[in-house]
Amino acid sequence: MIFLSNLVNGISLGSIYAIIALGYTMVYGIAKMLNFAHGDVIMVGAYIAFCALQYWNLPPVLALIVAMLVCTALGITIEGLAYRPLRQAASLAVLITAIGMSYLLQNLALLIWGPNPKSFPATTMMALPTFSLFGGKLNISGVTLVAILANIVIMLVLTTFISRTKVGKAMRCVSEDRGAAELMGINVNRTISTTFAIGSALAAVAGILLCSAYPTLMPTTGSMPGIKAFTAAVFGGIGSIPGAMIGGILLGVIEILGKAYISTELGDAIVFAVLIIVLLFRPTGLLGKPIREKV
Amino acid sequence: MSEQKLPLLKVKDLHVYYGAIHAIKGISLEVFEGEIVTLIGANGAGKSTTLNTIAGLLKPRQGSIVLDGVPVGGTSASKMIYKGLALCPEGRRVFQQMTVKENLEMGAYSRPNSEIEDSLADVFARFPRLKEREKQIAGTLSGGEQQMLAMGRALMSKPKLLMLDEPSMGLAPILVDQIFEIIQELHASGATILLVEQNAQMALSVADRAYVLETGAISISGTASSLLHDDKVRKAYLGN
Ligand SMILES: Nc1ncnc2c1ncn2[C@@H]1O[C@H](COP(=O)(O)OP(=O)(O)OP(=O)(O)O)[C@@H](O)[C@H]1O
Ligand SMILES: [Mg+2]
Numbered sequence: 080m081i082f083l084s085n086l087v088n089g090i091s092l093g094s095i096y097a098i099i100a101l102g103y104t105m106v107y108g109i110a111k112m113l114n115f116a117h118g119d120v121i122m123v124g125a126y127i128a129f130c131a132l133q134y135w136n137l138p139p140v141l142a143l144i145v146a147m148l149v150c151t152a153l154g155i156t157i158e159g160l161a162y163r164p165l166r167q168a169a170s171l172a173v174l175i176t177a178i179g180m181s182y183l184l185q186n187l188a189l190l191i192w193g194p195n196p197k198s199f200p201a202t203t204m205m206a207l208p209t210f211s212l213f214g215g216k217l218n219i220s221g222v223t224l225v226a227i228l229a230n231i232v233i234m235l236v237l238t239t240f241i242s243r244t245k246v247g248k249a250m251r252c253v254s255e256d257r258g259a260a261e262l263m264g265i266n267v268n269r270t271i272s273t274t275f276a277i278g279s280a281l282a283a284v285a286g287i288l289l290c291s292a293y294p295t296l297m298p299t300t301g302s303m304p305g306i307k308a309f310t311a312a313v314f315g316g317i318g319s320i321p322g323a324m325i326g327g328i329l330l331g332v333i334e335i336l337g338k339a340y341i342s343t344e345l346g347d348a349i350v351f352a353v354l355i356i357v358l359l360f361r362p363t364g365l366l367g368k369p370i371r372e373k374v
Numbered sequence: 375m376s377e378q379k380l381p382l383l384k385v386k387d388l389h390v391y392y393g394a395i396h397a398i399k400g401i402s403l404e405v406f407e408g409e410i411v412t413l414i415g416a417n418g419a420g421k422s423t424t425l426n427t428i429a430g431l432l433k434p435r436q437g438s439i440v441l442d443g444v445p446v447g448g449t450s451a452s453k454m455i456y457k458g459l460a461l462c463p464e465g466r467r468v469f470q471q472m473t474v475k476e477n478l479e480m481g482a483y484s485r486p487n488s489e490i491e492d493s494l495a496d497v498f499a500r501f502p503r504l505k506e507r508e509k510q511i512a513g514t515l516s517g518g519e520q521q522m523l524a525m526g527r528a529l530m531s532k533p534k535l536l537m538l539d540e541p542s543m544g545l546a547p548i549l550v551d552q553i554f555e556i557i558q559e560l561h562a563s564g565a566t567i568l569l570v571e572q573n574a575q576m577a578l579s580v581a582d583r584a585y586v587l588e589t590g591a592i593s594i595s596g597t598a599s600s601l602l603h604d605d606k607v608r609k610a611y612l613g614n
Contacts (some may be wrong), residue, residue, distance in 0.1 A: 255471060263531075265452055265480075
């Protein structure tokens, strides 16, 4: 029963990683860059929700919406100001800019909200009961379930969006061949901007879920989940949406089970060790497409 | 093609650079409505560079491009299709992971949704093969089928001017014939085409007029039939 409880918690944590990983994977797939500032957008989303609940006394739904809107705007701004001018630049230059952006966001948060950890009002955000199963042997918190459900809903909506809508199809075109997409009349800049907007809105959702489950909020709150979600995206096959989901969930399960049964201290090390092993055997990740030579 | 008629496409003194490399050195050419004009030349002569620049994928350093009376030099590629120009690029570049139908729909991205069905019916009528393979993933099509898809996709936007960059590249002779038949059918139905080819024999046999490109500049131009009988052209491009 303890195992089952660990498994559910792992899936739940993994669902949060999966939602974050979507942001990495979509941006990578469409803009061909690693947005290392993505983890910090999560942190900003969590702070905005914190302010909305704590200072502005907004109801949870509005807190969520405000956080998503702010992060969407932030994502579009980051892309437009920092990454767009580097569209033709070497990928190393873009990577370094992304790392710089990450530090910029952390330091701005430090400036605005100070270095002391804030206690995220998790019970206000999600006033949900704990579910008891098997006569109280298995207890699952409301947040755990919400995270899993949110992940499923987001995956379904996003997959439908990408495969059915005109904007979603334009994203797939840009992802495959930017020049050919332009020839179709697709505005590549706008498409990339939309991708950042979606990824950042999801980052806000992930930030709120994360802080509802682990209610300590600091300017560096986003970095570790960000790195793990990036790992999850690579694990699942970067660029692949189902890959982000599978990679995220596996990573969460491995982390929780590793901490429970192997070593609490080594939990994170185990996660990265598994990643390295997977990449040795499948360099493009679990669902990644084999690298095709561009003609 | 009468003298007083304005050309649909008029390129004047075009210069294009790749960094320091001067790839196109002052090209001028014209395409009139209803014509097939071909641009032939050896590898690296600058044929694709010329088409890509007209399509807006590359920015000219100097010179003017006028399409249907509107100056369009420097317009980005994503806007050119709205001005009535479609490029079927070298190497086909269909969206490999999308289905045939999705590829065609993307070709009509610039047009209102209500008109897509109509264009789709037209393209399927012209390429029955694509209709049969509507749901197939484009990456799994044969080379010839991918070329048809690339041409069909370009036609989906109902362009005033269709530019084809080496449609016969890498195809078996029987497919080359088929592709050129389709080009002639398009011509017969009134399409205006700027055709780039290495297969000079075929290109000159379907075209009305032709330009020969040599290291970034036009060396010979005239009616296709006159070029077919030109000694220099025969020696350099027709292998006799
Ligand atoms: N991206 C690029 N960067 C630098 N030089 C380029 C680039 N693309 C083409 N060139 C150069 O510009 C010149 C013209 O190339 P272009 O591709 O237009 O030739 P082409 O006539 O289409 O040849 P082919 O028949 O082989 O397709 C060549 O010398 C080529 O090396
Ligand atoms: Mg070429």
